[in-house]
Amino acid sequence: MNAVVIRNPLREPLALSARPREPLPGPSDWTFELIQQYHDVIRSTAERFGLDTYPNQLEIITAEQMMDAYASVGMPVNYRHWSYGKEFISTEKNYRRGFMGLAYEIVINSNPCISYLMEENTMAMQALVIAHAAYGHNSFFKGNYLFRMWTDASSIIDYLVYAKNYVAECEERHGLDTVEAFLDSCHALANHGVDRYRRPSKRTLAQELAERKDRENYAQQQVNDLWRTLPRRHDETKETADTQRRFPDEPQENLLYFIEKNAPLLEPWQREIVRIVRKVAQYFYPQRQTQVMNEGWATFWHHRLLNQMYDDGYLTDGVMMEWLKSHTNVIYQPPVGHKAYSGLNPYALGFAMYTDLKRICEDPTEEDRQWFPDIAGAPWLPTLDEAMRNFKDESFIGQYLSPKLMRDFRLFAIVDDEKDSEIEVSAIHDEQGYRRVREALSRQYDLGTREPNIQVWNVNLRGDRALTLRHVQHQDRPLADTAQEVLRHVARLWGFGVHLESVDSRGEVRKRWSVPAPPP
Amino acid sequence: MLQQIIDRRLAGKNKSIGNRERFLRRYREQIREAVKRAVDGRGIRDIERGEEISIPKKDISEPVFHHGQGGVREVVHPGNQEYVRGDRIQRPKGGGGGSSGSGQASDSGQGEDDFVFTLSKEEFMQVFFEDLALPHLVRTQIAEVPEWKSQRAGFTADGTPNNLHVLRSMRGALGRRIALGSDKRRELRELEERLERLQAHPQPTPALAEREIAELQEQIEALRGRLARIPYLDPIDLRFRNRVRVPVPSSKAVMFCLMDVSGSMDEARKDLAKRFFILLYLFLTRHYEKIELVFIRHHTQAQEVDEQNFFHATETGGTVVSSALVLMEEIVRQRYAGGDWNIYGAQASDGDNWHHDSGRCRELLADKILPMCRYYAYVQVAEEEQNLWEEYTQLLASHPHFAMRKATEASQIYPVFRDLFKKEGAVAA
Numbered sequence: 001m002n003a004v005v006i007r008n009p010l011r012e013p014l015a016l017s018a019r020p021r022e023p024l025p026g027p028s029d030w031t032f033e034l035i036q037q038y039h040d041v042i043r044s045t046a047e048r049f050g051l052d053t054y055p056n057q058l059e060i061i062t063a064e065q066m067m068d069a070y071a072s073v074g075m076p077v078n079y080r081h082w083s084y085g086k087e088f089i090s091t092e093k094n095y096r097r098g099f100m101g102l103a104y105e106i107v108i109n110s111n112p113c114i115s116y117l118m119e120e121n122t123m124a125m126q127a128l129v130i131a132h133a134a135y136g137h138n139s140f141f142k143g144n145y146l147f148r149m150w151t152d153a154s155s156i157i158d159y160l161v162y163a164k165n166y167v168a169e170c171e172e173r174h175g176l177d178t179v180e181a182f183l184d185s186c187h188a189l190a191n192h193g194v195d196r197y198r199r200p201s202k203r204t205l206a207q208e209l210a211e212r213k214d215r216e217n218y219a220q221q222q223v224n225d226l227w228r229t230l231p232r233r234h235d236e237t238k239e240t241a242d243t244q245r246r247f248p249d250e251p252q253e254n255l256l257y258f259i260e261k262n263a264p265l266l267e268p269w270q271r272e273i274v275r276i277v278r279k280v281a282q283y284f285y286p287q288r289q290t291q292v293m294n295e296g297w298a299t300f301w302h303h304r305l306l307n308q309m310y311d312d313g314y315l316t317d318g319v320m321m322e323w324l325k326s327h328t329n330v331i332y333q334p335p336v337g338h339k340a341y342s343g344l345n346p347y348a349l350g351f352a353m354y355t356d357l358k359r360i361c362e363d364p365t366e367e368d369r370q371w372f373p374d375i376a377g378a379p380w381l382p383t384l385d386e387a388m389r390n391f392k393d394e395s396f397i398g399q400y401l402s403p404k405l406m407r408d409f410r411l412f413a414i415v416d417d418e419k420d421s422e423i424e425v426s427a428i429h430d431e432q433g434y435r436r437v438r439e440a441l442s443r444q445y446d447l448g449t450r451e452p453n454i455q456v457w458n459v460n461l462r463g464d465r466a467l468t469l470r471h472v473q474h475q476d477r478p479l480a481d482t483a484q485e486v487l488r489h490v491a492r493l494w495g496f497g498v499h500l501e502s503v504d505s506r507g508e509v510r511k512r513w514s515v516p517a518p519p520p
Numbered sequence: 521m522l523q524q525i526i527d528r529r530l531a532g533k534n535k536s537i538g539n540r541e542r543f544l545r546r547y548r549e550q551i552r553e554a555v556k557r558a559v560d561g562r563g564i565r566d567i568e569r570g571e572e573i574s575i576p577k578k579d580i581s582e583p584v585f586h587h588g589q590g591g592v593r594e595v596v597h598p599g600n601q602e603y604v605r606g607d608r609i610q611r612p613k614g615g616g617g618g619s620s621g622s623g624q625a626s627d628s629g630q631g632e633d634d635f636v637f638t639l640s641k642e643e644f645m646q647v648f649f650e651d652l653a654l655p656h657l658v659r660t661q662i663a664e665v666p667e668w669k670s671q672r673a674g675f676t677a678d679g680t681p682n683n684l685h686v687l688r689s690m691r692g693a694l695g696r697r698i699a700l701g702s703d704k705r706r707e708l709r710e711l712e713e714r715l716e717r718l719q720a721h722p723q724p725t726p727a728l729a730e731r732e733i734a735e736l737q738e739q740i741e742a743l744r745g746r747l748a749r750i751p752y753l754d755p756i757d758l759r760f761r762n763r764v765r766v767p768v769p770s771s772k773a774v775m776f777c778l779m780d781v782s783g784s785m786d787e788a789r790k791d792l793a794k795r796f797f798i799l800l801y802l803f804l805t806r807h808y809e810k811i812e813l814v815f816i817r818h819h820t821q822a823q824e825v826d827e828q829n830f831f832h833a834t835e836t837g838g839t840v841v842s843s844a845l846v847l848m849e850e851i852v853r854q855r856y857a858g859g860d861w862n863i864y865g866a867q868a869s870d871g872d873n874w875h876h877d878s879g880r881c882r883e884l885l886a887d888k889i890l891p892m893c894r895y896y897a898y899v900q901v902a903e904e905e906q907n908l909w910e911e912y913t914q915l916l917a918s919h920p921h922f923a924m925r926k927a928t929e930a931s932q933i934y935p936v937f938r939d940l941f942k943k944e945g946a947v948a949a
Contacts, residue, residue, distance in 0.1 A: 035525055058525045065528060083582055085543030088536040119529060133820065189585055288521020344598060365559040410600040416611070418590040425607040428600055434862045441596040452585050485583040516764030 009385035010050035010374055013196075019313050026319040030123040039129045039134075041314050045305050046135045050381060053138040054153060055112040058130065062119050067091050067107070069116060073284070074106050076114065079167035079276070081183050090394040107133035108142040110285075111153040124322035127315075131305045136298025143389045144293070146286035157281055162209065163276045170269050182270060183490035185275035186256065193256030193278040194285045196427060216268035217254075223264060250288055251455040251470065255490070256281070258456045264465065265495035269354045274493070289392045296350015297388055303351070333409065344441075353396070356405050357384055367403055398442035403434045413440040418476075449474050457501070466497035474503045484513050535604045544643065550575050551639065560791055562778075564801050564813065568647070570641045589789060602636040645890045651930045670763045679760025684848045688759035696757055700750050712734055771809035773862040773894075775801060776851075778844045780817040780869035783809050783836040788903040790831055793868035796899045796933045800866045803937065808862065814851060818844035821872075826853065841908060845884040852892060865889065865896040873908040882911040890919050897936050898924040 035058065046053070061069070071088030072078035082201065108114040112262045115133040117126050141147050153191055186193075252258045259266075260274040287294065306323060309315050333348040334340040357375070360368045361383050364376035375383045387400060412428040413436060427433035427440070443449055457470035469490070471479055479502055491498040502511040544551060554573045562569075603609075640788070675688055689872040715736045723729035777797045779790070804811050816822055822843040825833075848865065856863060871882070889894055896919075898912055903926065915922050925936035 030529075032525060039525075047725055057527045060525070061600065062527045064534070065531075069538045071539060078540045080541040080542055081545045085536060085539035085541070086580060086635070090635065093637055111811060116528075149791050176542070176545070180546065184566040191584055194858070194880055331599055335600070335601070336597040338824065339600075342672050344596070401844040411598055412600040412603055413596045414609070415592065415594050417592045421611070422608040423611050425603045425605055425609065428603060430604055430605070433605060437596060440594045444593070444596055454585055471585075474593065477587045477593065478589075480586050480588035482581075482583040483585060486585050489583070520936075 004260065004442075005014075007048075009382045011379045012319065012381060013308075014048040016312050018046070022262040023316045024122060024314050024319075028122045028124075030121070030126050035130075039130055040125070041309060042127065042131050042135060042305055045308050045312070046131075046139075048308075050385075051111065051135055051139040051144055051301065052109075053135060054142050054457055056116045056134040056138065056301070057112040058134060059114060059116050061116050061117055061338040063095070066118055067118065068104050073280075075108065075160055076157065077164050078110050078280075079160075079164045079183075081187075082180060083184075083187065084367065087207075105129040105133045106139045107152060108156075109147060109153050109283075110156050113138040113141065113153070114485075122322065124319040125326065126321040127306065128302055128326060131156045131302035132298045135305065136301040137294060138292050138390060139301070140290075142296045143248075143385070144286070144392075145390055146289060148393055150286050159279065160291075163280070165273060172274065172471070174269065179273070181259075181492070182273060182279070185492045188486045188489040189259075189453055189493070190257050190277055190281040191256060192272075193281045195254050195257070195282065197446075208498060212272065219261065219271055220268060222268075223262060247412065247459045247461050248276055248456060251457055252280075253453075253455050255456060255469070259490075259493050262459070263494050266493070275361070289356060289394070289445075291394050292346040292350040292353070292445065293388065293391065295347045295351070296352075296354050299331060299347050300354035300384075303355075335410070352405055352408065353400055355388070357387060357400060359367055360402065365404075371373060372403060373399075382444055393445035394442050394447075396437065397445060401438045401441065403429075404439055406434060411437050413437050452477075452479055454500075464497060465495075466499060466517075467494045469498065469500045471500060471502040473502060473510070476504050478502060478511065484515070487513050487515045490519075492518050523842055525832040529816065544639075547575055547580070548647075550579070552647055552651065555639070555644060556651070558573065558644070559648060560797065564794070565800050567798050568641055571639045571644050571839075572636055572676065573639050574636040577635050579788045580635045595618065624729060632681045639884075643816045652795065652934050669766055671766050673764040675758070676762040679762070681702060682761070683760040685759045685761050688875070689753070689757050691755045692759060693757040693793060696754065697752070698837060701747050704743050704747055704800045708740060708747070711740050711743070715740065763865050767843055772810045772811040772812075772860060773804050773864060774847050774852075774856050775804055775866065776816060777829065777830065777850060778816045778818070778865065778867040778869075780819070780841065780872070781817040781830075781833065781835050782839045782872065783823065784839075784870050784872050785901075789870055792826075792933070794831060795867055795930050796897075797866055797938060799933060800864060800897065814845055814848075816844050818847075822847040838874055839869075839872050840867060840877050842877050842884055843879045845881060845889060849884070850890050859928045862894045863892055865893050867896070867898045868901060869898075869899045869908070871904060871906045873900075873906065875907050878907040878911040878936070881908065882915060885922070886915060890898070890915070890922055893921065895921045896923070898922075899933060899936055900926045901922070901928065902926070903928060 012227045012456070024041065027034075039056075042058075067088060069076065071084045073084075078084065105118070106116045113134065115138075117129055121129065141151075147153075155419045167183070169180065172310065182310065197281045198338065241408060248262075256274050256278040260271050262277065263271075266274070289466070302323075306315065306320070311322050331345070331351050333345045333380060354424060358380045360372055360376055361378050362378035364372075369376045387396065406429040410429055413426045413433075414423050415426045416423045427436035429437065453472045453474060454469055455472070456467065458468040460466045460468075461480075469487075480499075487500055488497055497517045498515050500513040504510045523857070549574055555571065558571045559567065637933055675685060715733060717731055718733050749892055775797075779785070785793075801811070801813070813827070815825050817825055817830055817833075817835075818839070818841065819837050820840045820843065821837045824847065838895070844867070852863060885896070900909060909924075909926075912924050916924065923936050927933045927936070
């Protein structure tokens with residue numbers, strides 16, 4: 001459906017056609033006309049840099065609506081669940097007490113791309129948000145390979161409408177409590193309900209509806225066949241002999257998918273709900289892998305676009321000062337030990353990396369020429385475009401984090417081995433440490449190591465039908481105590497007993513959890 | 521490129537209300553407990569507020585698989601000050617999480633282990649009513665101001681035809697006609713005078729006079745025409761009688777809370793009694809503008825006290841119920857005599873009484889107290905039927921505004937008021 005359009009990125013920004021006679025007005029209160037005017041200028045400026053975006057839809061919303069949007073994971077519609085209520089209540093509480101400000105914007109990876117502008121923002125802030133969300137994030141959604149491959153911007157809203165109605169229908173038919181408990185179990189496994197390597201097909205709402213019925217019937221047949229208890233006919237003896245055969249043949253990483261297709265006792269509507277949770281998790285999967293890149297890209301471009309507009313004579317000094325103040329707050333990186341420190345700030349790191357890339361292209365040092373021979377001195381626009389399209393956080397950092405940046409951030413790596421009583425500084429921002437720091441940071445953003453690697457290992461087909469999951473420890477890191485509780489959820493989905501084994505790097509089972517079959 | 525700005529501000533907030541309901545539903549047990557505690561802690565007069573509910577974080581968490589402490593981890597931090605490669609550092613407190621956890625500390629003063637949120641006033645009352653097993657009709661009656669009175673409030677420029685005020689409208693029309701026509705009429709008068717003069721006195725140049733007369737007549741005609749076109753009645757003249765709805769809490773009421781505080785009344789029984797008083801109080805607030813509360817507690821002697829002492833002091837010793845009734849009667853005579861006051865009595869006891877006293881109680885009620893009360897309700901917060909119960913039962917038949925009931929749970933309280941609410945329901949309907 002999404003035809004691949006070969007686009008050549010611009011080699012350098014296009015020239016300004018004509019300087020404006022006077023800058024855009026910069027009052028603190030926005031109006032629709034002003035937003036329109038600002039947007040027109042931002043758009044034409046973005047076009048001069050060759051930013052390729054989905055069409056934009058800007059929506060003005062109130063603070064309450066922003067909190068509503070927060071609560072349903074940023075989507076304009078979603079199915080109902082108590083956990084979203086919890087989210088809403090805590091957001092509202094924090095906001096009312098003044099512990100937290102709301103984000104200035106929420107942007108949705110859809111086609112057209114929807115950006116929420118909050119009513120309370122001043123005109124300068126609206127301009128910042130438009131540049132950041134409607135052009136920065138938007139072009140990232142459209143360009144980055146993960147999003148292109150895994151999400152379908154044109155159908156997500158449709159799908160969520162479908163999901164909302166379907167869940168509501170189930171609640172009506174089977175009761176709130178039943179559906180709620182089932183959704184709880186699915187949510188517990190949502191992070192393990194994504195395909196990391198297989199590409200999903202794309203469907204519209206109409207197709208989705210049409211295929212649902214077929215799918216229900218077909219899926220049930222498949223399951224029935226797997227669990228067939230009738231004696232086999234004579235000519236099938238060969239297979240009967242093979243009762244010891246493994247199932248699944250190979251370990252499966254997508255737990256929800258496996259359950260949807262193979263859990264013996266699920267009703268068709270339950271399979272559909274597993275599928276919905278899985279699909280939504282899959283939709284958010286790329287976002288979780290591109291935090292630094294995505295935020296960095298958007299921040300880089302609002303900075304670039306608004307500065308360009310100032311140079312062209314569109315923005316007044318007042319407007320500039322105002323957005324710059326927010327900008328510097330957003331990209332502040334408190335050092336370790338500071339009371340505001342809670343890890344690396346993805347905005348700060350991402351912004352610094354793209355800015356540094358541009359510097360390497362335009363003004364490379366001897367060091368840059370050694371580290372980045374391909375891009376030092378190359379035109380910056382195509383280089384950044386390439387860096388945005390073909391990477392995720394892990395590979396982006398592995399590829400482009402420069403020694404200068406490591407020095408600027410004063411990055412250092414610490415090894416924490418439980419066997420030692422002390423932790424050790426393994427590398428710092430010096431000649432011997434650059435590569436190690438870069439590798440460590442890159443690994444830190446690898447979802448595969450951040451989240452425990454849990455796979456479907458075996459199903460006891462002929463016995464008690466118990467499901468065995470296997471956790472392969474990464475660097476001997478154990479599972480947290482919540483495992484037992486999650487396992488209960490798995491048992492509820494699977495319908496029979498569930499075991500979980502934690503296996504260390506030497507292949508030995510270190511810990512075992514078991515949950516008996518849930519009562520019918 | 522397609523681009524649009526949409527104003528969503530009016531398109532409904534509260535999209536999360538369904539999610540909030542589901543949340544409250546899921547934790548209704550904890551919330552009920554919290555509401556119960558809150559009711560116990562609050563004064564009768566300020567029952568109708570929201571309440572902060574806190575639920576332990578662990579009850580509310582959604583478990584997922586994640587890494588625990590331990591193993592080998594390499595973490596990159598910014599802002600190196602003095603470290604070089606190979607430095608060994610004491611592990612920060614709080615385990616191997618390193619310093620990355622330090623930013624998460626709560627500054628709210630609540631600690632991180634409770635999920636705290638506010639139940640709105642409506643939600644709070646809903647839970648409270650649910651506990652009392654109030655029928656829905658009664659809930660809406662109590663929850664809203666039931667009676668409205670329509671009151672005249674001057675005149676407005678728009679309204680329905682049945683409220684049209686003819687006199688006002690016609691007066692307005694007359695005024696408008698005068699105001700609009702006054703200039704023209706004066707002009708007309710002047711022209712007519714000139715015409716008359718011209719016609720009355722012969723002119724030196726008849727031809728010229730003829731022409732002037734014709735001109736004048738023409739102008740007069742035009743003016744008359746314009747005057748005639750001033751509408752007799754215009755929509756802007758219309759005036760309608762304006763009526764506004766005002767709530768009618770009728771007048772003054774006094775509510776007597778009588779409670780046995782002898783040793784056998786433990787905290788649980790007092791809590792039950794408290795709910796009984798609250799319910800009556802809530803009912804009264806919907807119907808009376810001004811409500812006074814009188815708290816009388818008794819063991820062998822009765823005593824008027826404030827609310828705090830009423831609910832939270834325990835006495836020991838025997839019980840003489842009549843002492844409270846005597847005191848109530850005395851107070852009514854001193855302070856609430858004259859028929860201005862609607863008197864309500866609510867009595868709670870565990871049924872224990874000095875056995876010679878119960879007969880006297882019945883007589884006191886029948887002869888003195890019930891005649892001056894609008895309604896008198898008695899709740900026995902214990903199962904056992906003793907002589908007080910038996911004596912009171914005799915009153916039931918002859919006094920329709922006397923009600924009694926045994927209650928050992930909050931949900932059993934409401935029926936004692938059933939007749940009271942039913943009657944009012946009929947009036948409101």
